[in-house]
Amino acid sequence: MRLISGIEEMQKLAEKLRLEGKRIGVVPTMGYFHDGHLSLIKRAREKSDVVVVTVFVNPTQFGPTEDFERYPRDSERDRRLAEASKCDVLFTPETSEMFPEEYLTYVQVDRLSNILEGKFRPTHFRGVTTVVAKLFNIIRPHLAVFGQKDAQQALIIKQMVRDLNFDIDILVTPIIRETDGIAMSSRNVYLSAEERTEALILRKALDLAKSMIHGGEHDAGRIRRKMDQLITSTRHAHLDYVAIVDADTFDELPKLEQGRRILVALAVRVGKTRLIDNTILTP
């Protein structure tokens, strides 16, 4: 596995690989790998000749009061896990080279960046789309893999790719969960033992939505209220939102229609830790 941190070195290698006819797959991450990340790398491995994994804790996608400074990092462990996952290139650019002081350019996907997560994290998706556009120009991949855990991010990146004519296939892989059902997240390490137990409420709320929908409930408002009640009954949990939307457009769905794929997504703060989860259902 090759380690690269310089942008020019990465760009030159990508150009060379392309000229050799190699198919490049990229997995953009913020590191601190768990099995979710490894499933992304595995998918890229299946679909590409050369797998590039990027680790970059991107300051532009954190708000001023968010956890950029304390976001967990372990570059040595990430390196070992990337190598074991048969990653070919581990790209770890420096913040000072990615976003130098005189940096001015942002990529913004309107509307989709302002709803749900965007309401609570107003500049988050602008930071995501900007860094992903940069990584696409540096690595020149044929495909990129993202996780369904960040469902809104995946949708926004697909929209950006289509709008800006990036010639890149976007693959989205399923959420990977711990044995007790909590979605894997680098932020789970923030949770105390008690909070870790309470965090199961996200999964339970999604299960509740599932059983209501399978039981024939078609009123999205009623499902949201039941999920809200369940979460509010949990001592340290605070609900940011529950969304029940069209899985492909994120359009609000007051009435669920048979056969239409819907996304049930929620964000919950457990103590000081903000967690997200979602599931796709078909009534």
Next chain:
Amino acid sequence: MRLISGIEEMQKLAEKLRLEGKRIGVVPTMGYFHDGHLSLIKRAREKSDVVVVTVFVNPTQFGPTEDFERYPRDSERDRRLAEASKCDVLFTPETSEMFPEEYLTYVQVDRLSNILEGKFRPTHFRGVTTVVAKLFNIIRPHLAVFGQKDAQQALIIKQMVRDLNFDIDILVTPIIRETDGIAMSSRNVYLSAEERTEALILRKALDLAKSMIHGGEHDAGRIRRKMDQLITSTRHAHLDYVAIVDADTFDELPKLEQGRRILVALAVRVGKTRLIDNTILTP
């Protein structure tokens, strides 16, 4: 010369040319060619194996009250002139394919897009950087040529290319003028005979700045006031702005420093036609 209007066809051709090791040069234009455009194509011809000229009157760079609808178009003449200039590919995408109804993504260069022209045309540069980013992803050029006539546009595109890590050389070619000194512009056709004469005031104001600076004047405010007076004395001319800035950063320069390249730029409305011009001077 090959004519292409489909995005996918253009993208496939660019990919093929790159795999053949060809150096691609692009000249993005809004068509209605004059000698300024032809000088851009000539420069691209000198520096590239394959020259792609794009003609696209980009709706996103026009404000709601601006001249998008009546902007001059002559696709038959453009085709002839491009062919005569040894252009290899004339790319004329459709508006409905470039900006379909569900379009959402914009590229924005902060600060530089909000000064000078940006004050009078608030969404103009956002439209320019967005369409240029799209054209770069479609045509995958090694180099792109822009005109010094749109000095602020050239600076903003260089900033975008650096910030978003496009691996593309940006070349900027000098302003081409009519024999009487007026800068060539597709918008000159809007001018009546009387306005055409009055439009010479832009060139005269730049000459005045030049002679003041060569005469030892170092106070930018004094130069701006003299230029303002000259323009205001012209019957149908209305000054939008005069700027005297660092040519490489567009920083305001109250006092001109010896040896520092400065840009003197102005925008003037002559009747209903808005014209811009500029010159680079070294005190």
